[in-house]
Amino acid sequence: MRFTSTMLASAAILGSANAALKGFNYGAFFLNDAAKQQADFEYEFNAAKQLAGTSAAFTSARLYTMIQHGTTNTVIEAIQAAINTKTQLLLGMWASAGSDNFNNEITALKAAISQYGTSFTDLVVGISVGSEDLYRITPTGIANQAGAGAQPSELINYVAQTRAAIQGTGLAGKPIGHVDTWTAYVNGSNAGVISALDFLGVDAYPYWETTTANSIGNANASFYDAYQQTVAAAQGKAVWVTETGWPVTGPTENQAVANADNAKIYWQDVSCSLMKNNVNLFYYTLQDAQYGTPVPSFGIKPAGDLLAVDALFDLTCPN
Template identity: 55%
Template structure:
């Protein structure tokens, strides 16, 4: 088995040799639950690579699962689509659906090696084992009604199995990582996972950090704070930015205002300084096909088009009218602190300090194949979940490092106030065997409980994902959970 130390060096070599990967996150379904097929992924990948203002730089795709929907363990059709369009891939194995489902992920990985190895040369950026499993396994994730996560020891085992699967194959040199929130990486209860990795994938959304002033004027500094905390926990491992972005529409969250102007500022302040030098997968190319979620993070709207909703150039040369508009802020009372900083929200040129900020990928689109692809519905026996992003708060205080298990609350977590997220009412009926969805609940502000471990008494995720709650906070993840559940039927 290749050692993590050797593969750490390889990960560094990959980034150096290939500059940096730039792309978007891609879910396995559309927002109405219809499964994507190869032609859908091809159209999306071509659109991303042709976005105005980007010089063709967004030619990488992050995936959440290896399994194509409605199959037990066939490789996801994004893989042949990537081969045909020369799109690089951050492969992903979904790790929060239990052992049987992960066996299918491993089988799909093996089939990918068997079927496509001679065509994947230079196209695999790396392999991610899981996505935000540690966050969902934490007391905060449980109290917030998350779908089940995965214990650190289980993830370590899964990572070892992936290494064994790729050993001696065309993917043997692919660096292996795990994607999670900075709060998960900063908690020493999860150190065993970090030690098994070659790189850490950080998901960070300043828009959701309403425990501190999170207006767009603070977006870059909040992102950098999350990045610094992740770096401090990484033990010298590379940090890849696997999800970040700012919504173009949706409700206010704390001081954060969703708008195209603010999305543009976040792109310029956070994304531009790192594009080309750090591996980033922005969230997201398109999240409103055919239905628009709230908030919506897509850089394009409901139709595949190479004209983005806001200027994606890093030198201000794009055609979007948002490149000269001031960022949006919430109305303030005269004389308030927020009013005094409003003028500072105009787009600044990147400074030396801001160039240390890393950001994530974005999505793209092409001439729309959606009419054709909408015929690819999930089977009636396994209705799909909407892929609407759901808010998750990120505490800003230091996390404790205790390894002791904590009891799972039924309503509240001890005497602490907790954060209950709001979930849109699903438009389809939900199966009891897939990632569950619940009724909407009002969001309340509070502190994260003082630990990040624990699920059920055995320390493992519930057998039925629906029993753990309503939301996968990795925004492409709801579709993955449903596909895996359907495959097991």
């Protein structure tokens, strides 16, 4: 199944009123637990803009936290890197570590506003309160040892705290959302969270849909089924694609084979269609790690190669 006319219409409606955001996800630390520094973020943000073969401008970055890794509440150095490279930011507030940690996220957010002013706030396109917190507390998340999550009531409270924190600042009016799996959004017990949001960020990976036919030939249909179910549950809110991708290396998951050829097919079938139809997209990921190679590896740039500009597969979109 390909992207039908109904899906195209929905995607156009749900995209940004202006040119859609195009970016990647950026973690706060490397595989060896070393914190990314300003220079590391600048390298990544610049590398995203210099990718060969794509006509799209990948000028946006999704962060998972406001806190510099290894500190209590120091502002993450990605902020200065974004200012230096003129990179738009979808901010992240980590919400699965308890209320004390979330208070530190709020502290770092306020500090960034105070420290950087409009140089920072003008780059912010949205704030995501949490990332897959609802998924982690499901039986599937627990079985997959996904880690601590957060209850719906906690997330609703965190969203309210974030709205209060930005009131009267340069971030006032910026859309506040939450990022989770499509399965979390279609769960009716999470409807209260959706009601509290301005947008929904959905993470959808056909590669991991191991209980269904999940070969690369079915990936387009699998992704858009998840996307449309999220749209149906969104209460009219905008839906951003905050994570999706296909691994270039890794184990075979049911029928899903990880290799660069399949990643290219996924890019052309899914990523290109989202960009064509003006849906905000944060692909996972530009480069999994500068040091070491994760399993599976979703990076379109080779892990560990700081000098490589070209992707591991052709990023040209079909006409």
